Amino acid sequence: MPAKTYLQQVAGRLKQMPFTTVSTGAANGGDGVGLGDDGKLHQSLLPDGYAPATWTGVASEAIAAGRLVNIYPDTVGGQPVTRARLADASAAGKRAWGYAQQGASAGSPVTVWFGGANSAVSGLTPGGDVFLSATTPGGVTSTAPSGASQVVQRVGVAGSATAFMFSAGLEIELAPAAA
Structure with missing residues (x-):
C-alpha cells in the first residue's frame, strides 16, 4: 500500500511528507503519525509504559x-x-x-x-x-x-x-x- 502523506510547512513552503508508522525515537519528533497497513498504531508510537x-x-x-x-x-x-x-x-x-x-x-x-x-x-x-x-x-x-x-x-x-x-x-x- 502506498504511504499516506500530509502537508508540512518547511522553510516557508509546503512540502508533502509521509506519515511515520514506526518511530525510531527522537529523530521522528514532530512527524505526523499514521496507521500501519494493519490499520493500527505501531507500539513504537505509544508513550512508554503502554506495552x-x-x-x-x-x-x-x-x-x-x-x-x-x-x-x-x-x-x-x-x-x-x-x-x-x-x-x-x-x-x-x-x-x-x-x-x-x-x-x-x-x-x-x-x-x-x-x-x-x-x-x-x-x-x-x-x-x-x-x-x-x-x-x-x-x-x-x-x-x-x-x-x-x-x-x-x-x-x-x-x-x-x-x-x-x-x-x-x-x-x-x-x-x-x-x-
Missing part, C-alpha cells in the same frame, strides 16, 4: 495464530527453560495463560499475549462466555467442558462470532469418573 502484556519464548510444538497457549517449565541440556505449548482442557496441567497472535513452528520463538482481543477464532456466540476446549488443543468453545477429569477454564467473552476478549480465568478440574 501489551506479552511473553516471548520457544514453542515446543507448532502453534497456529489464535490458539491458546500454556507456558510450562522444561529442561534442556540440564538447564531449566520455559516453553510454550498448546493449552488443553482434556486433562489438568495445561491451562491457558494466553494466546498466540501469530503462528510458530516447533523450536521457534512465539509471543504469548496475556490479554486483548483474539480475532483468529470462529463459531462463538456473541456476548457468551468462551472456554478452553477439551477436544481441540489450543482451541476455544462456547460450551464448558463437562467430561470426567476435564478442566473448565473460562478464557473470555465473545464480542462476535470471530473474536473474543481474552482473560485467563481459574481452572476447575472436574471429578474423575465414578469407580
